[in-house]
Amino acid sequence: MNQENIKQPGRVHKAPEHFLDRAGISQVRLEAKSGRRDFIRKAFATAAAAGASVPVAMAQGNPIPPEGGDPNILNLPEHTTGLGQGVATEGYGKPSKFESNIQRRQSPGLTQTTQASVSFAPLQSLFGIVTPNGLHFERHHQGWWDIDPSKHRLMINGMVKTPKVFTMDEIMRLPSVSRFHFIECGANTAVEWGNVAVPTVQYTHGMVSCSEFTGVPLITLLQLAGADLKKGKFVLAEGADGSSMTRTIPMSLITSGEVLVAFGQNGEMLRPENGYPLRLVVPGVQGVSWVKYLRRLEVGDMPWAAKDEAIHYIDLMPDGTHRQYANIQECKSVITTPSGGQVLLDKGFYNISGLAWSGRGKIRKVDVSVDGGRFWRQARLETPVLSKALTRFNIDWVWDGKPAIVQSRAVDDTGYVQPTYRQLRDVRSTRSIYHNNAIQSWLIAESGEVKNVQLS
């Protein structure tokens, strides 16, 4: 504070406009307001454009420029010297604009329609074990819907004392649990049964995702309806969408308390693409059983041989038979970085990172080879390590610039070891479409480029 202010407390300095008359004041105000806004807007736009077009320093190496320092350090950027944006600029926040490459994608030529199709999660760009809700893989049989939850109903009928109807309000009043589980489409990695067909881990393994699901154990609802848990060995789950997906679930899995009628996914409601407002969660079992837009559960004494368990989702064996009701997703893993379609920027240190999971329980260990399978080292399992959930593994590696083949091999707590392609094909040949859990190989070429390969 200066002397003048101390002498004359409470005095307000007049802004220039106070020397103008009333009309003049409003005129200047208007111009100043709009003028200043435009000026600010233009200044921001120019700055943003400059930021985008000036190339960021090559990431490999970080040499000291002749002027004695990195301009990114020496010249303070606007975000250090200016005022940032206010709260709630976005009522529902979005990822940084620099993250726009991270998208779920269709595999070109895989399907003829978008409604009976699949989009793959970008595993190569994800961290930890949780799949962001907007990047969760999609599989629709007859298109997705955004269903009004106030009109959605769940019915339980069949071998029950009293067939019941529940509203969403009622289901959400019941005691709920929250659990992390992976969901994997039975056809994940299907295109690779015979040979390499796609370039990146997004397309080879991107039909797996992992979320914290919140819902009511299905057994609670079955008990409310007085279900015959002895004679009723099977439960049919049915969706409310056009395909009205139906799948047979064993009662033994339901009475274990594992199967949930879920409405929550990673802290918010399910996304419409993932079954909003209600879906079944069947841990360890292929995604097609996790019926979306769940409208009905029927208790019965024999399986239903529904369209998606008698025409689709059956595994062809070499002897010409089809395996029916093959539901468990067996132990599997994949290295997500470095992975197909990526380029290592230089020789030196890398953190090999990947995902492992098993439909039979927890991951016990993951081994990693960088020489095509001759020598293996045990990777670090990051916490949490949960049953029937994705588990993140990491291992140190120094790349010497020579060609290398990196692989991961998971073991679950039943002792089951993830097989090689040769072992898998020796038993199931190459035409079964579903349940390809073979060890994945990535070839790192001298150029640093990573390629999807299969060995023999």
Add this chain to the structure above:
Amino acid sequence: MSSFLKSTAALLLLSLVGMGLAQAQSTRFPGIGREATPKEVAAWDIDVRPDFKGLPVGSGSVVKGQDVWEAKCASCHGVFGESNEVFSPLVGGTTAKDIETGRVANLTRADFPGRTTMMKVATVSTLWDYINRAMPWNQPKSLTVEEVYSVTAYLLNLADVVPGNYVLSDKNIAEVQKRMPNRNGMTTKHAMWPGKEFAGLAKPDVVNVACMSNCATEPKVASLLPDHARNAHGNLADQNRGVGAQRGADTTRPEGKSTVVAQASPAEAAPRPSAGGGAPTALLQKHTCLACHGMDKKLIGPSFQEIAKKHPDKVDYLAAKVKNGGVGVWGQMPMPAQALPEADARTIAVWIAKGAAK
């Protein structure tokens, strides 16, 4: 004791005394759920099991099935269920011998191209249930019981399971089951069912051991993508993060050091907002036009821009085509008639007539 507590206690007592355990547990959550009415159960309980529980009384002929097929099914599946353009073929690959043995011989042949529905399906109930619940693809559950029987009969006739003068019904469907070409082709002898209901195998079929050093390897790279497929999935540089230990390869260029994209390129992958006067996207989606027509690429039908080139300014012609469909102008895949309001058909026709701008 308040009256609320009294009635709760009375209810509890009643249920404990009068009913079984499962019912008793329901009083843990008073006020949750209500009894479904028979009418409600009938509206939703449409499933048909392999023992034909749930199959409605009724019948339908092969002859009628052919009419329904040509009007509502052939546009996706082909007139003879043979089309591979939208979905996998339904019919083909089965023989009279298969109908005798109940095993489709072609399934043992690794060189046999593709698998049709009739080669795979073991249970005729599945066909009936599939058509009833999910077909036609864009108007599921719109067929009458007679139409479902008829279409099922037509399909079975195409596969020579029933003769051309057959009338399929709830009375004779069990006989048809005995002629299903792949009726003996399913197995549950595996360890991948999460229960013991099927007496499957206890141990997994494929066994590996976790060897750690000097392991037998498969040292030869037997399969990798050919160079010409390098960019087939789009530029991989745009499908990886622009910061971190590695980048996506620039697959628009040959392999080499130049394929490294060093800087982050923001927002390039973001979809463009559709400008004013562009495609009536909401209408095209609502009426499922986009299932068969692409903007600039041929899908099942011609692209909107191809149509625009062939029929500029012909609003009336296009509006009629949108509603009535047709066959022959663009090939032999018929477009079925569409049930959409005249105004919507006209909006779409005007847009196409003006060039079908995106």
